[in-house]
Amino acid sequence: MLRPALCLFAPKPLIARGPSLAPVRTCGGRSLTIPVFEPWNDPEAKPLIQFQNVTKRFGDFTAIDDLTIGIYEKEFFALLGPSGCGKTTMMRMLAGFETPTEGSIYLAGQDMAPVPPNKRATNMMFQSYALFPHLSIWENIAFGLKREKMPKHDINDRVEEMLRLTRLEKFANRKPHQISGGQRQRVALARSLAKHPKLLLLDEPLGALDKKLRQDTQFELMDIQEKTGTTFVIVTHDQEEAMTVASRVAVMDHGKIIQVATPDRIYETPNSVYVADFIGEVNIIDGTATPNGPDSYSVAWKDGQAPLNVQSPADFSEGQTCHLAIRPEKVTINAEKPEGVDNLVQGKILDIAYLGNISTYHVELPSGAVIKAQSANTRRISRRAFTWEDTVWLSWTATAGVLLAE
Amino acid sequence: MKRMSWFNTVSLTLGFAFLYVPMLILVIYSFNASKLVTVWAGFSTKWYGELLQNEAFLNAAWVTIKVAVISSTIATVLGTMAAYVLVRGGRFMGRTLFSGMIYAPLVMPEVITGLSLLLLFIGLGLDRGVMTIVLAHTTFSMCYVSVVVSSRLVTFDRSLEEAALDLGCSPSEAFRLVTLPIIAPAVISGWLLAFTLSLDDLVIASFTSGPAATTLPIKIYSAVRLGVSPEINALSTLMIAVVTIGVITASLVNKRQMVRQKRDERAAERSA
Numbered sequence: 001m002l003r004p005a006l007c008l009f010a011p012k013p014l015i016a017r018g019p020s021l022a023p024v025r026t027c028g029g030r031s032l033t034i035p036v037f038e039p040w041n042d043p044e045a046k047p048l049i050q051f052q053n054v055t056k057r058f059g060d061f062t063a064i065d066d067l068t069i070g071i072y073e074k075e076f077f078a079l080l081g082p083s084g085c086g087k088t089t090m091m092r093m094l095a096g097f098e099t100p101t102e103g104s105i106y107l108a109g110q111d112m113a114p115v116p117p118n119k120r121a122t123n124m125m126f127q128s129y130a131l132f133p134h135l136s137i138w139e140n141i142a143f144g145l146k147r148e149k150m151p152k153h154d155i156n157d158r159v160e161e162m163l164r165l166t167r168l169e170k171f172a173n174r175k176p177h178q179i180s181g182g183q184r185q186r187v188a189l190a191r192s193l194a195k196h197p198k199l200l201l202l203d204e205p206l207g208a209l210d211k212k213l214r215q216d217t218q219f220e221l222m223d224i225q226e227k228t229g230t231t232f233v234i235v236t237h238d239q240e241e242a243m244t245v246a247s248r249v250a251v252m253d254h255g256k257i258i259q260v261a262t263p264d265r266i267y268e269t270p271n272s273v274y275v276a277d278f279i280g281e282v283n284i285i286d287g288t289a290t291p292n293g294p295d296s297y298s299v300a301w302k303d304g305q306a307p308l309n310v311q312s313p314a315d316f317s318e319g320q321t322c323h324l325a326i327r328p329e330k331v332t333i334n335a336e337k338p339e340g341v342d343n344l345v346q347g348k349i350l351d352i353a354y355l356g357n358i359s360t361y362h363v364e365l366p367s368g369a370v371i372k373a374q375s376a377n378t379r380r381i382s383r384r385a386f387t388w389e390d391t392v393w394l395s396w397t398a399t400a401g402v403l404l405a406e
Numbered sequence: 407m408k409r410m411s412w413f414n415t416v417s418l419t420l421g422f423a424f425l426y427v428p429m430l431i432l433v434i435y436s437f438n439a440s441k442l443v444t445v446w447a448g449f450s451t452k453w454y455g456e457l458l459q460n461e462a463f464l465n466a467a468w469v470t471i472k473v474a475v476i477s478s479t480i481a482t483v484l485g486t487m488a489a490y491v492l493v494r495g496g497r498f499m500g501r502t503l504f505s506g507m508i509y510a511p512l513v514m515p516e517v518i519t520g521l522s523l524l525l526l527f528i529g530l531g532l533d534r535g536v537m538t539i540v541l542a543h544t545t546f547s548m549c550y551v552s553v554v555v556s557s558r559l560v561t562f563d564r565s566l567e568e569a570a571l572d573l574g575c576s577p578s579e580a581f582r583l584v585t586l587p588i589i590a591p592a593v594i595s596g597w598l599l600a601f602t603l604s605l606d607d608l609v610i611a612s613f614t615s616g617p618a619a620t621t622l623p624i625k626i627y628s629a630v631r632l633g634v635s636p637e638i639n640a641l642s643t644l645m646i647a648v649v650t651i652g653v654i655t656a657s658l659v660n661k662r663q664m665v666r667q668k669r670d671e672r673a674a675e676r677s678a
Contacts (some may be wrong), residue, residue, distance in 0.1 A: 037610070095572055096572075097568055098572075116571075117568070117571040117572055118573075118574045118575055118576055120572075122572075123572055123573065124568075124572045126565045126568070126569055127565075128563060128565050130565040130568070130569035131561065132566065132569075132570075132584055132588075133588060134587045134588055137592050143570075143573050143583075144573030144574050147573060147574035147575055147579070148574060174674075175670070177667060177670055177671055177674070178670040178674050179674045180672070180674050180675055191573070192572075192573075195574070231439070245649075327582070
């Protein structure tokens with residue numbers, strides 16, 4: 001059921017990302033000729049980076065716990081998780097500042113363990129930018145090239161190219177303290193890209209920018225990633241940022257990767273309550289499942305409520321405990337009782353969060369459970385049909401939610 | 407400008423008088439025409455002229471400067487290395503012991519340092535002269551350099567060094583091209599501190615100097631024991647002048663730099 005939706009939204013990398021890297025996907029019987037960038041679905045594709053059973057311990061603390069994952073060339077891969085989940089440690093191991101306690105990391109097939117940071121084909125953009133304060137912007141960008149003993153005019157050309165790419169031509173002779181935060185961020189990016197790294201690591205690159213600038217910069221980052229074709233791995237705790245920029249997102253917790261998938265799959269089909277809860281807002285309804293067809297279940301929940309109809313690819317036996325995760329925007333709120341819906345409950349509006357473009361309604365059911373419903377404010381607020389304390393009907397389709405075991 | 411209250415005026419005057427009247431008297435008497443230090447007999451600069459003729463004083467001054475430059479340079483190199491290892495070396499065996507030991511000479515009475523060095527030099531059979539004073543001064547001023555440099559290194563953003571490594575520097579290149587230029591102000595102040603310490607040290611120098619080499623403080627001290635001469639006043643005035651000019655220049659340069667940096671940062675934020 002999710003397939004058609006995926007075809008419409010998923011392949012963000014449709015935007016001319018190298019020719020035919022991955023199989024052509026067919027959609028609803030119609031064959032599309034647009035190549036989709038999905039090397040992770042291609043059994044032939046070799047990952048650029050391979051983590052093989054990597055464990056990293058600091059004393060008693062296990063930062064990374066037996067982790068295996070492949071990251072492919074030209075990917076924009078996001079490591080997402082709360083602080084202390086091990087995402088920064090993963091990145092620092094890629095850069096060579098930490099070594100795995102167990103397991104190995106391969107870059108383009110080569111074991112990276114004995115390679116020191118200065119000999120790796122990776123470059124890193126630091127959270128603090130780490131611009132050299134005693135050097136000009138030009139010298140900062142040229143720093144890595146000079147270490148390579150590159151001929152002088154080649155360095156000049158490359159630095160000019162990077163300055164153009166990041167629109168910093170005017171600031172070449174300034175020192176880092178003479179430019180603004182957003183410009184510093186771009187210098188850091190230019191400096192880390194100058195050496196043509198196989199892999200660029202970005203450690204919370206936009207953390208220090210304000211929200212508006214951050215959003216602009218996210219698109220700029222994607223643009224630059226597409227232009228240069230470099231593989232990007234970004235560490236962030238900002239789920240919106242990860243969803244915006246990444247081709248795949250890895251949600252981490254306690255040194256383990258909980259789920260790796262495209263942003264839309266992470267959002268639409270989370271594999272656990274943790275992921276569903278971490279990404280965006282979600283209603284979690286606990287109940288017991290009764291199969292009543294292929295991938296179709298009747299979920300009994302709080303006493304006195306009619307069982308819910310759920311269609312979700314999952315494997316539950318009769319009477320097994322399950323959690324239905326359903327996003328607030330997939331719950332429709334109505335003043336009058338709607339007809340012909342799969343699931344219908346009645347409740348009272350407890351709270352309204354008005355965000356301008358959308359509103360989130362917290363609706364309390366007779367059983368005491370609270371369900372969040374979101375709707376776009378397509379009409380003026382004064383013409384809204386319901387407000388606090390009003391009785392409303394909530395409805396959603398059988399396919400709107402995901403049934404999760406844990 | 408706000409007028410100061412009488413209380414503030416009085417405290418300020420008394421404070422500064424306490425600090426500077428002795429020096430002022432010394433400076434005034436250095437221009438005394440009389441040979442008697444405490445009797446004013448008119449203005450003259452003849453003692454400055456005589457000072458320049460005094461071979462012994464000039465020799466001592468030369469030795470002092472030589473010792474100060476050499477010892478503070480060695481102390482700066484050693485002190486910076488020690489600070490770097492202690493701050494960056496991670497948790498190696500005996501790190502706490504080492505960092506405690508490097509600061510011990512700060513609180514050690516100079517007489518003890520001097521005496522123990524003297525015993526060492528005698529034991530080694532070293533002839534006391536310029537070299538032994540240099541060694542002694544290096545020993546005790548190194549820990550001052552180490553304190554100054556390590557306090558800078560503690561606040562140093564480590565990711566700058568990591569960035570240098572990431573961009574292809576070997577660890578020694580990273581130190582030379584990134585760490586050192588950034589901590590240079592602290593290293594220079596460490597050097598200046600070591601230089602001044604060496605310049606005015608009397609106790610340790612008197613233990614470790616020999617007949618072949620005498621430093622200026624020793625010379626002045628022994629001259630004063632025979633009676634204060636106007637020549638000594640002239641010499642002291644010159645030293646005060648040198649120090650004052652140095653301090654004022656340093657603070658002016660520093661202030662101008664700060665003002666420029668502030669202005670640049672404001673301009674950068676505005677243009678953003």
